[in-house]
Amino acid sequence: MSMRGLTVFIADIRNCRVRELEEKRINKEMANIRSKFKEGNLNGYQKKKYVCKLLYMYILGWDIDFGHMEAVNLIASTKYSEKQIGYLAVTLLFHENSDLVRLVVNSIKKDLDDMNEIYNCLALHAIANIGGREMAETLALDVHRLLISPTSRSFVQKKAALTMLRLFRKHPDVIPATDWADRVIALMDEYDLGVALSVTTLVMAFAQTFPEEYKGCYVKALQRLKRILIDRDFSLDYIYYKVPTPWLQVKCLRLLQYYPPPEDAAVRNEINELLQVIVNNSQDTPKNVQHNNAQNAVLFEAINLAIHLDSNSQICMQAAVLLGRFISSKETNVRYLGLETMAHLAACADSLEPIKKHQETIIMSLRDKDISVRRRGLDLLYSMCDTSNSKVIISELLRYLQIADYTLREEMVLKIAILTEKFATAYSWYVDIILQLISTAGDHVGEEVWFRVVQIVTNNEDLQEYAAKTVLNYLRSPQYNETMIKVGGYILGEFGHLIANSSGCSPIEQFTAVHSKFSLCSLQTRALLLTTYVKFVNLFPEIKSQVLTVFNQYRHVLDSELQQRACEYMAISTLPTDDMLQTVCEEMPPFPERESTLVIKLNQKQGDTEDKRVWVIGGKEANLERRESMKARMSSIDSISTPTSFTAPEPRPATTTNGNSHMMSAEPDLLGLDDLSISTPNNVQLSSNDVPTPGFEPGYHKLQRAAEGVLFEDMHLQIGLKSEYHGHLGRLALYFGNKTGATLQNFTTQIDSTEALTVISPTPVANVVEARSQVQQLLNIECNEFFRESPGLRISYTSQATGPQRLFIKLPVVLTKFMEPIQSMDGNSFFQRWKQIGGAPRESQVVFKSGSQSGISIESVRNILDGYRFGLLDDVDPNPSNFVGAGVVHGGKAGKVGALLRLEPNMEQHMYRLTVRTTSEIVSEELRIILERSLTYDA
């Protein structure tokens, strides 16, 4: 085997002091080898020697573009040493797409067929290393034959399994894995643990892609685990520090996690038994580090499996206790794994209680000396956060943010922002925390965070004043923080007028607070601030002169963006009339509803890995959606029914939304914009999409039952309404009365019109409403489908008395408006129909308490039902105090739907039972909702 020429050459190269000398030596050697190869007539030894030299040069990084043929020839040699060098050269010099691979395929095939196992192994090695598509196509069958052949030696089988794995990973479409399922799964029973281990690894890859075809492996893995753990049937060579073949155990446990929990109770018990054995084995910590590692590896995988099967089981409880011990362990790796597994538990378990016990320790782990442990700690805190501990965790995270590692900060900021938004219980708290976050995190706050703050503040009216005040305070503090200035600039520009009357917040003070930081900011921020200033001009004409000075100054800056803004704003502000300025600076409309950008950003950060992980970082709801899609993929074996089926989030009436429902309800978009569930005492859900102007409800509800009346009234404007309905058509007249002494200008209205409910205004409303006068607008309404949402009416105007104003109110157009009462129906026909329709889902029933203090008044109930256009049928119900009504809903294209109603008041308890039966589920529910609300509050 020794080659003197090679040794001398390597020594020469090593002695070269500088690169140039090495290059010269290499060039010389290459020229020599070229001339030798050119001459031909080399014996095997010489060929081997020269190929070795070329390989050495190749390893040093030089280009080798000859000698491949000699390497291929060496493979065909009968001597082992030459064949070996040939294969070595081929695996090093060839890549999967090179044309020369074709030359070797035949030799490799011959070696695979050879009786000599050593040659088989060399060939398998080469296939695994090169692994091109062509090779996979031609040789996969041979590899498979070697794998399943009963005559193959175990070490050949091992290599064959791993070679197959490599080919499958590279070209999954070439390998007919599904056809081989039975034979390959059968090999998992192989007595030789080495073969079993390699085959299990292969099956893990197959099973992830073809779960259905490979479902047989579930039982096999279980049996194998049982043999190892309970029967203790294993060869002694595979005991690693007293743990029997930990690798195989880990792989089997992991394989089990790729499938949904089994339905068969016997199988479940068996698994539980195995897990119990593993947990029992791990009760004490061995002294030996290796032993400990092996034991923990098995244990952690077992815990993961336990969580996967049933996160509320007894074993999980035990595991939680064990994990609690691990996360305070001295060993970094154990702490890391402990935290990670606990995050898994938090992601799946219903109750976070066992984890919360360790909250202190977990928070301490943020101060761990190892950054990866800190990361896991952060993930876990993020996952385990809920309403009860959110304040503690968020304040702890905020404190930690100041000293956190720079690489961690951006992610932390995102997570804190999401948690704050998700668990906010009060406006002020949200604003305080998020602004504190921005001010401490400084440059690590991504753009998304402050965009989000602005969105939320804009969409929640109650937040605006407080936010403006707090932001102003932050701006006054001497530190400089670019993101804070951006938020401040935007919020003050939009909502500065809300606080302008408070002391210390006068327009000029706001302006100086912002402008003092102006010169420190980047160009982009300055551009934003210029926009703020022009809004100031609009909001506070008194500081116009100061602002104009700034514009004037910036008309001459070099940056074209700033210059353009300054010039344009200057021009707008100095126009003879303010019309333009007012239109341009109109208050921003609420942002449309969309998925939280923060969550999108965070998800981008957690790229999926090769392994098809069964859970993601985050709370339970983050995992639900994922599991759902997994289920869909793995269509059956023993799939259990989905534990929670979630309904699309709909606006629910206040009474059904109880105290804590927003917390654990499994809405996939809990972090979505419309669910910033800031729980006010009576927990009114804010629909942040459109924030209706306060005070619209009384008129809205009253006119649902009446044909005419005052819809809305404030200090400046009164809106009256008259209506008539025939079948699915309706006509509305709106009267806008100007109560002020000033003219309302730019008066515009805009009415939502949907497919289900078209609202057409034949003539646009007049643009100007003179002082103390009225304008009229006619609307034609057509109901095409059964609808739920009343159309919105947006009004905007400007007047000297009030400045620009925007109103958003709802028109009292509900489904009952398109109902015709039926007065003539006798008891028999009523109950006949009543029974025809039958119970749920076409029946909608609710039991609820009357809202009025004085008890139920029969008269007002009768009026309400009448107002909602139900035909009241007397003497139909055996109990005279019960109300029975009937009507027909004209749904336009959706056709007519008969509606029957029964209302049973309980005078003593102040309770009602309301039952609505119609031939359409939607109508039943909608009518029930409308009546329920009205009876609760208006009766």
Add this chain to the structure above:
Amino acid sequence: MISAFFIYNQKGEVLISRLYRHDLKRSVADIFRIQVISNTDVRSPIITLGSTSFFHVRHENLYIVAVTKWNANSALVFEFCYRVINIGRAYFGKFDEEAVKNNFVVIYELLDEILDFGYPQNSETDTLKMYITTEVVKSERAVEDSSKITIQATGATSWRRSDIKYRKNEAFIDVIESVNLLISNTGTVLRADVSGQILMRAYLSGTPECKFGLNDKLLLDKDAVTKSNPLRRPNAVEIDDCQFHQCVKLGKFDSDRTISFIPPDGEFELMRYRTTENVNLPFKVHPVVNEIGRTRVEYKINVKANFSPKLYAHNVVLKIPTPLNSAKVEVKVGAGGKAKYAPAENCIIWKIPRFQGQSEFTLSGEAELSAMTHKKAWSRPPIAMDFQVLMFTSSGLLVRFLKVFEKSGYQSVKWVRYMTKAGSYQIRF
């Protein structure tokens, strides 16, 4: 300005490290080693990483590196680096790794003197030699000399002492030109220029005032105008740009194009110049290289000397590249010199020790190629040529006169020598 100055050897070990400002750490030396010395593909002598710029010059087996955090004048920085090399040569004879290692104390002393807070100071060898010596200094003498040193270092002619005396007053002038040439494979000249330097060795007593004249076109035309002679001299040389030693009075040069100066004692570079027009190429090369199929390349190279037959060229070497996959190369030359294949450099080296003017030589050869896995076309790099021709200037430049005026009015002897050598002299084929 210059924040730090380093000298490395070829392996990248720091031999000299001097920081002048606090804006850099000593570890910046590692960055240069990693980015430049270990990097195989360095194209620019200036590398800017972040806000730090590294200027480097290679000399012998050294890297001379100046580092700055500022937007420094790069010409000045490079001038400084070359100055360091010249000072080193004047002090130690040769400026290489060994000299640096043996004299590092003196080098640090010199660096302290010639650069202050990153600003270059007096870097005149003569002056420096007065107070930075390599010999033992007796203390009395040092006291006595110190006033002289001050006078000279701050005086009008800081480069020359006043009390120089020679028995025989002599001045030697060497005009050395390097020719750069690049000819395309069709025979058109892509680039031809001459960069020359005029070196002077002055052994003159007192403070002599010298006047120096060349056949510079501008100067001659000016003369012609003043003498109202409309004829233009045909052998006048147009000099594109030139730069002078600091002793030359630039005011006078600007006003009437005369080069007048008080020379430093000993050897110095009086001026440097460059010409791009009417370059006389000393050699014509006519290469014929044919690739026959994929396995053979035939060479036929003809070289002709283009200067007067009375002159000789020395050390003529041609490097003729061979394909990277040459397996066997055979060459034949007639009477002219020796040629052999050098596989280490992938070329044929043809050496002609003595080459008479107007003569010509031919080389014929053949390279056999081996098969390649990836068929890469041969890039056909150019033939490179090296030579020296005495008493010949490619630009045609001649020294017309050198006059020496001194108060004592002594007679002086002047010698002039010309030499042309190859710069990058390349012929594509």
